[in-house]
Amino acid sequence: MTAVSGAQPAAPLLLEVRNLHTRYGRVEALDGVSVQVPAGHIVSVIGANGAGKTTLMNSIMGVLPSSGEIFYQGQSLRGVPLEARVARGISLVPERRDLFASMTVADNLQLGAYSRRRENWRADLDDVYARFPRLLERRTQLAGTLSGGEQQMLAIGRALMGKPRLLLLDEPSLGLAPLIVRDILRIVQGLRGGGVTVLLVEQNARASLAISDEAYVLETGQVSLHGPAAELARNEALGASYLGG
C-alpha cells in the first residue's frame, strides 16, 4: 500500500475500517482492507470490476459477514446486525438499488424513515422532494415504472429519509446516461452541506474524484493507493488504468 500523501485528515473519523477480510467460500474478496472516512468528507473508492468495491460496502453495512474491525463513531460494529446499523445512522444505497418495485414512490420514501418511525419524518419528506423534484412529480407512481435515473434518485432519497450520518453509495452512476450521472453526483456533492458523510464507490473514477476529498484505489481485494482526491486525479499510473489515459 502506497500513500500518495502522508497528511493525516484533520476531521475526526466517522468510520474506520481496519484490516477487513471478507470471503466468498475460499475466494478472498477483501484481503486486509483499511479505510478511513473523516466526518463531513466525501471519500471515494475506485477500482475495476471485481476489485471488491461492492463487497467492501456490503461488509461495512453488515449485509456480508467479515472479519477485522469496523469502527463507527469510535465504536466497534462487531456483532451489530444490519438493521441496528441503520438505526445508528448508516445507510447503504446498493448497486441494485433494491427498491420496493410494486409500491409507490411515496411509500418507498416513507419506508426509508422506518428506523425513525416514532420521530417526525414528514418534514424530511419535503426536504427529499426539494432535492429531487422529479420524485415529487412521480410520487403516486410505482417505483418499478420509473426510469433508471429516477430509480437511482429514489434509492438515494429513500436512504436520506433515514437521516444517515454515513451514506454508502454503491455505483450510483451504473447504467445511467452521462447527463443524469452529472446530476446525481452534483446532488451527492450537495449532501455534504447537510452534514452527511459519504463513502462513494464508482467505476466512473474521473467524475467521482472530482467531487471527493479523499480516495482509495482497490485492486483485487487490497488498497493499492490512497490519498487526497485531487492528487490521485493527477496520478499518472492511475490515469492510465482508470481515468482513460
Add this chain to the structure above:
Amino acid sequence: MDFLQLFDPTIFPVLAADGLTNGAVYALLALATVLVFAVTRVIFIPLGEFVVFGTLTLASLQLGKVPGTLSLLLVLLGAAALMEALTWVRRGQAGRGLLTLGGAALLGAALWALAGWAVPLKPPLWGQVILTLLLVAPLGPLIYRTVYQPLQNATVLVLLIASVALHLVLTGLALVFFGPEGSRTPPFAAGNVTLGQVTLSWQSLLVILVSALLMLGLYFFFDRTMPGKALRATAVNRLGARLVGISPSSAGTLTFTLAAVIAGLGGMLIGPSVAMTYDSGFLIGLKGFIGAIIGGLVSYPLAAVGAVLVGLIESFASFSLSAWKEVIVFTLILPVLLWRSLTTRHIPEDEE
C-alpha cells in the same frame, strides 16, 4: 340424482348462503396463507390447526374447563424466552437476557392466573372469545420464534418440511388436549332473517360481516400504516427492507401474529356450522390454500375470490354429490394450476 334441483328457488339460496359463509372464512385463511408466504416464504400448513384450536378452545371454555392450549402456550413461551435470552448472552448482553426471561415468566404467570380465575366463572360469550384469542393468538409468534426464525435462511422446501412436521405435532396435541370427539360451539346470534324468499341465519350474516370487516381492516393496515407497509416491503424486496431497518424477524413475528389471530377468529366463526374435531384443520386449511393458489400466492384479492368460490362449490357439491364433495373441491385445483402455469412467467428461484 337431479342436478336441476340445485337451482330450485327454495334450495339455491340456502346453498349459496352456506357456501358464502364458509367461503368467507376460507377467504380469511387464504389471505393469511398469502401473507405468511409473501413475508416469510413459509407455506404455513398448520394454519388449519389454528382454526381447530380456535374452535375447540372456545368449546372448552364454554364447558368451564381450562383448555390444554394454555399449557402449550406456556411451554412455547418458556422455549422462546430461553432462545431469545441465549441470543442476548451470545451478543454479550446477559442483562437483557435475564430481563427477557423475567418478562416471559411474568407474562406466563399472568396468563396462567387469568385463565385459572376467569375460566371457572364462565364469562359471557364475548369474554370467552377474547380469552380464546389471548390463548391462541400468541401461539403464532411463539411458533415463529421457536421453529421458523432459526430457519430464516433455509430454502422454501426446508420451511415446507418444517410446516408438515408442525402440522402433525399440532394435530397430535389437539387430540391430547381436546379428545377425539368433535365439538360444535353455539352460534353467536340466534334466529333468522328473511329477505324476500330467502331466509338467512343471523349467524351466517354475522360470519360474512365479520370476515368482510376483517378484510377491510387488513386492507387499511397494509395500505395506510407503517407496520403494514413494512410487511409489504419485506415481501417485495427482503434486502431493501433490511436496508431501511426492517428486521425480517420482527416482520415474521408480526405476520405470524396476524395469521394466528385470523385463523383463531376463523375457527370461532365457523365453529357453529362445522362439527370440529382435532384433525379437521388440514382440510379446512387446504381449502384456504387452494384459494391462495388461485391468487398465485401473491394476489390478495384473487386469493379471497378463489376461496369464496371454493366455499360455493363445496356447498353445491355437498348437496348433490355429498360423497364426492372433497374430491370435487380438490380437483378444482388442477385446471387452476394448469391455467396458472400457462399464463405465469416462470421466475427461477434464485432470483427471488
